[in-house]
Amino acid sequence: MPCYDFNSIVERSGSLSVKYAPRAIESICNNAHAQPFWVADMDFAVAMEISQAIAEQAAHGVLGYPLFSSLREEFFDWAMMRHQWGPDINRIAIGPGMLTTLALLLDLYTKRGDAVIVPMPAYRPFVQMVRENKRTLVEWHFTYDSKQHRFTIDSNQLEHLIREHHPGALIFCSPHNPSGRVFSYEELNEVAYLAAKYHIIVISDEIHADLAYPGFKHIPFDTVALDNGCRAVTCMAPSKTFNIPGEHYCNAVFTDSELAKGFITRLHSLFLGTGLFSTVAASAAYRYGYDWLIQLIEYLDAQAHHIEEVLRPSPIRCIVPEASFIGFIDCSAIVESVAIDATRKPDLYDPAGSPHGGLLSRFFGQRAGIAMNDGSWFGSDYGSFVRFNFGTSRKRVDMALSRMLEAVDRLD
Ligand SMILES: Cc1ncc(COP(=O)(O)O)c(C=O)c1O
Structure with a gap:
């Protein structure tokens, strides 16, 4: 069975991807240059048999x-x-x-x-x-x-x-x-x-x-x-x-x-x-596609647990998914501090620039340069969550987590 490589980074900018489109990214977090961890597609190349067909x-x-x-x-x-x-x-x-x-x-x-x-x-x-x-x-x-x-x-x-x-x-x-x-x-x-x-x-x-x-x-x-x-x-x-x-x-x-x-x-x-x-x-x-899928699932499972471990000592917590490549992160412990940040710097949090975002997606977009879906996109009661798409290489996931944690650390 071939061994598939999910660690390679596939350049997706300019490939008709909405996830990587600056205007679309801006619409959720106010920062067109934020790294995308939102729309639910993965950054991995498909199984060769699919592209060949x-x-x-x-x-x-x-x-x-x-x-x-x-x-x-x-x-x-x-x-x-x-x-x-x-x-x-x-x-x-x-x-x-x-x-x-x-x-x-x-x-x-x-x-x-x-x-x-x-x-x-x-x-x-x-x-x-x-x-x-x-x-x-x-x-x-x-x-x-x-x-x-x-x-x-x-x-x-x-x-x-x-x-x-x-x-x-x-x-x-x-x-x-x-x-x-x-x-x-x-x-x-x-x-x-x-x-x-x-x-x-x-x-x-x-x-x-x-x-x-x-x-x-x-x-x-x-x-x-x-x-x-x-x-x-x-x-x-x-x-x-x-x-x-x-x-x-x-x-x-x-x-x-x-x-x-x-x-x-x-x-x-x-x-x-x-x-x-x-x-x-x-x-x-x-x-x-079966063998590709089985290896992908192992990669995603390990990734989900890795995210949980990295975030565990911090105030934000991963809700470890049992399937797929997207997970909610519970940010309730930082919402108040983020709201204070928003009152001090209202231009960063201006909803006009990000009509599909919320307080937390604007915070992470502006303060960490990471674009994620705001929890409020999933219902008005869920504004203390963000949804993180980790269907990407471990290297990019680690980059995102460290930027997010640094931004959280800088909060009052
Ligand atoms: C639960 C769920 N249903 C449907 C879709 C979209 O499906 P389609 O693009 O085939 O309409 C998504 C995409 O994220 C999804 O998460």
Whole structure:
């Protein structure tokens, strides 16, 4: 098996990357020159088989309408290999990107004005999706243990919200962005039990599923949904797994084949499908990317624990993720000092220059030269966190951590 190198630094400036685009960086932290540790893509080169497959297709020179005949089978094989999960082929549909698929599902299963539950903190597009499609957002807050630095599911609160708001759907996220949780069977089972009891459809975004660390077993929501008799759609994608998020592609697995048919009909009616290159990339990734992925996960797991160790003696603390390459950092111990800094130097913290940022992202952007998503992007209650994307070389992670700690040290 080849040994993949995740320590090399790939120069990404000028490569059409939004993460590295100065104006975009400025919009979250007021400093266009800050080093980017935000947008959820990784700095690693993809597995060679993926770039080769794309290059071969491009080299052909004619980029006509494609016909792929075994995409669902390829996902089935992948799901078996990675998750020991074997959904019937007739329950699988291939959709465009994850968010497009989720928005289509929301549109199919709920109507204007319906309540939709979203776990908080939330990847912001979930909230936008509910609001912009004129559904009513019901926030379901996870419980945060500020001593253990860990988020957990509160199913009593979920039941309370369901009884109060009678939602039509729950947009779930598992593993969870940004808490990093890989949920246990018991936790997932409680959600599925309540969804079945109150006839709620669960739309489960599992885009980070393949990136669960050793020791954490990702359980597709489909499994607990079938055990409990609730309706659910489990959506997985190769985008985060293989670092190909610029190529939109999504596998949606429905708890029954009739639901899958309904979704496919809707795709047809809107003339929506996947593109040539996104499909070539996804297919190559699922067929040849396993070894690359296993080595990547080891690298990310070690990176997450390294970050926790480096930050442990400081006032800011890492919420160690159980999957993927993004993690919340709890900065509650420094928020007051940062607020004082902001009153002394208001120009550094001017929201006009960084409409997508918050107090802490502006602090780290200006005082450390490190761009991270502000916790408030994930919900108004989470302004004492930042989200750090550590899907990059150890050298860059260490550079970011030392600059952040120096900036924290300089606070009064
Ligand atoms: C939980 C989650 N869902 C969806 C997406 C975006 O998926 P796509 O680009 O396929 O729409 C992201 C990207 O960060 C994500 O973290």
